[in-house]
Amino acid sequence: MKFPAPVSATWMADFIGAELHGERNALIHGINEIHRVEAGDLVFVDHPKYYDKCLQSPASFIIINSDAVTIPAGKGILVCDAPFEAYLKIVQHFKPFTPSAENISKSAVIGAGSVVMPNSFVGNNVVIGKDCIIHPNVSILDDTIIGDRVVIQAGSVIGSDAFYYNSKKDRPNWYRKMLSCGQVIIEDDVEIGAGCTIDRGVTADTRIGRGTKMDNMVHIGHDTQVGPNCLFAAQVGIAGGTIIEEGVTLWGQVGVSKTLTIGAHAVVLAQSGVPSSLAGGKTYFGYPAEEASTKRRELVWIKRIPELWKKVMD
């Protein structure tokens, strides 16, 4: 998320009650979570395990709960006891949740030739392009951007909050919600089936590339980037922060884990599970997904165990 206008580091330190060390004069342009951070951004970290990753990231300022770190040249740190709480305070200030009371928010822009059918909801600052069809009972939540000739079938949800929590098991509620302030971007000529859910980015965007088509009940996690001309069959689930390159086909009920990459033109056969990155241009199968020819041979080998047993035990 970018702020409406850059803010000074000293204002920010004062706002969240932090001590400012290192760079003091640069402006802060926005806040992002670590996977999507850019130069000029603020990021937060509250666990020593991730200190280095955040300090060495493109972020210009780091909210951190220790001053015993080496500050990279040109960067500033904002030291406070509860960086996660500081993140929440910043998001609530710059992007407060203001639920629309209308079916179609007055701030939404809907292009010529587009139809929003009954019982659908279009939230604040949503932009829908030309010649789109939004079927009934669809929820398009705040800040979603939709291109031209997009079809969203009935009952789908675009822009739901990320499934992303700050976790500490020494308090009564283990999980605290990391407020989502990102958005969903759906490019031209995409079709989303019925009963799909696409989560918004935590601080950045979830993107569905041009011409990609999804069947019913497909789930796309926060910050996932789907390339153009992909084809996802029904009940596919993709976790957060993953990259699906162009022309990837995922058949029914495939599950894809988080923050990995599936290369261009890969095909993953039905019900497979993808726990780590896959090279493009090949066909995969099984859990964990392997090249389909390898996996098929493996199934044949399993069938031969009784013969082996007989040979060995006789």
Added chain:
Amino acid sequence: MKFPAPVSATWMADFIGAELHGERNALIHGINEIHRVEAGDLVFVDHPKYYDKCLQSPASFIIINSDAVTIPAGKGILVCDAPFEAYLKIVQHFKPFTPSAENISKSAVIGAGSVVMPNSFVGNNVVIGKDCIIHPNVSILDDTIIGDRVVIQAGSVIGSDAFYYNSKKDRPNWYRKMLSCGQVIIEDDVEIGAGCTIDRGVTADTRIGRGTKMDNMVHIGHDTQVGPNCLFAAQVGIAGGTIIEEGVTLWGQVGVSKTLTIGAHAVVLAQSGVPSSLAGGKTYFGYPAEEASTKRRELVWIKRIPELWKKVMD
């Protein structure tokens, strides 16, 4: 889809800009895709691989992008460069998408004793029988026919478009939507759980047989025919054009591929995957689904590999 009234072959050739060869005088009664075509119908084909299948199908007229084929006796071909575009033009002419602006379309017929709860949508030409309960936030899309004593739980979608595309990878958008002009037919005493999606037929119908019961989040693809007294547990997905005979039980998260048949009274255990037809009357398990007893023995054999290894390697 049948046309409102039969049309002459010459009118049709003129309408889509095709040359007519072979039979010229017969009437065309409707258009269907190849899996559901009947005598009197028009079908289209644009790939030489499928020319014969379409020419030899029950269709009376074939839209095709070659005149170098042998025309079966009594049939006519309509030769044009882009048969798929011709299909789209025909569907848009005879079955234009006319989104209802009302929650319950004026053309819908709802039987005595039936309840449609708030925030549900009932589209054009929908027929709902007697003593049905349509729970909140349900979308029943155009042309759906529902019998008596049917229960559709909240958030379900009946009659979403088929996931069916014309695919060519030498153009910017690989996938062009094959417009759906079919419908869903739900027979008496069916129950559909919450959050289910049932796609309409592409040109014909998707049918759910009498007394069949589905749990939540079940997906049924286009043109699938489900027999009476089936039981589908939660998160089952069935792809398009498949036949599920009577009394079939599919347990939770089972996936079934397209255009296959599962025989009467078969039982498929949870999370199994069905890539090809299964005979009736048996219990299946695993991916690919095999008879459960076979698959269970296989799991035992896998456990014995270390023992085999020890024996052989010692």
Added chain:
Amino acid sequence: MKFPAPVSATWMADFIGAELHGERNALIHGINEIHRVEAGDLVFVDHPKYYDKCLQSPASFIIINSDAVTIPAGKGILVCDAPFEAYLKIVQHFKPFTPSAENISKSAVIGAGSVVMPNSFVGNNVVIGKDCIIHPNVSILDDTIIGDRVVIQAGSVIGSDAFYYNSKKDRPNWYRKMLSCGQVIIEDDVEIGAGCTIDRGVTADTRIGRGTKMDNMVHIGHDTQVGPNCLFAAQVGIAGGTIIEEGVTLWGQVGVSKTLTIGAHAVVLAQSGVPSSLAGGKTYFGYPAEEASTKRRELVWIKRIPELWKKVMD
């Protein structure tokens, strides 16, 4: 379900047309299905296989289709031909389905600071606590109780009917719906993702414990009891009557069967299937789910079959 006030056993016998044997004077306080029955309750049984289980349960009165049983001391039996029909008659009398015609029922109570967004439905006798967010197109069905600071994302359904049928294959409709008269209870600080479905208890309650967080498209069956601080990733499905103890993590697309227990702090890895109870504090994987370390070794053993084969066959 408890009745509005206790009723006499003789009134009940007369109401359902049954003969009363054994205890005649005690009052009946409610009716429950066998998994959730308490002292003072009525239960029904119509198959000899389950006679003993019901007679020996905590229930004080048993509707049964045989008088040739031994009645435990202090209990009464109500003998009739069709106990299941008697159950339906009792539920329809004490808990008739009265669909709300309003988006938000007049009998619903919504706490201070809570927001119900457009196109959401709130049924009869629903109680929503303070500072909750109910996103658009959510269905909260009759009798649901929701605590404070609960978030329910768009398109979710809370309180759908149980997938629970009386099954007899010698009649035209094999499955007759066991009417649900139970409810859903969601404790404080729970978050439900988009497109989730949580079924009500058949006669008792389905409960989601304090601080539990669910991603999108999670399905929870009737009467399931989920402890506090659980984490369920997208597309998890849990069947009915299961107990998930506190702090359990289920990763994406996990399936859990009915009436089993997953112990506290267990972790079940993505796409695993759980057919029977799991001890707490361990990590599980595969179908059927086993300890992850065991299962991972098994995958390595399978890879070694070709080497074994070579050694043995050479």
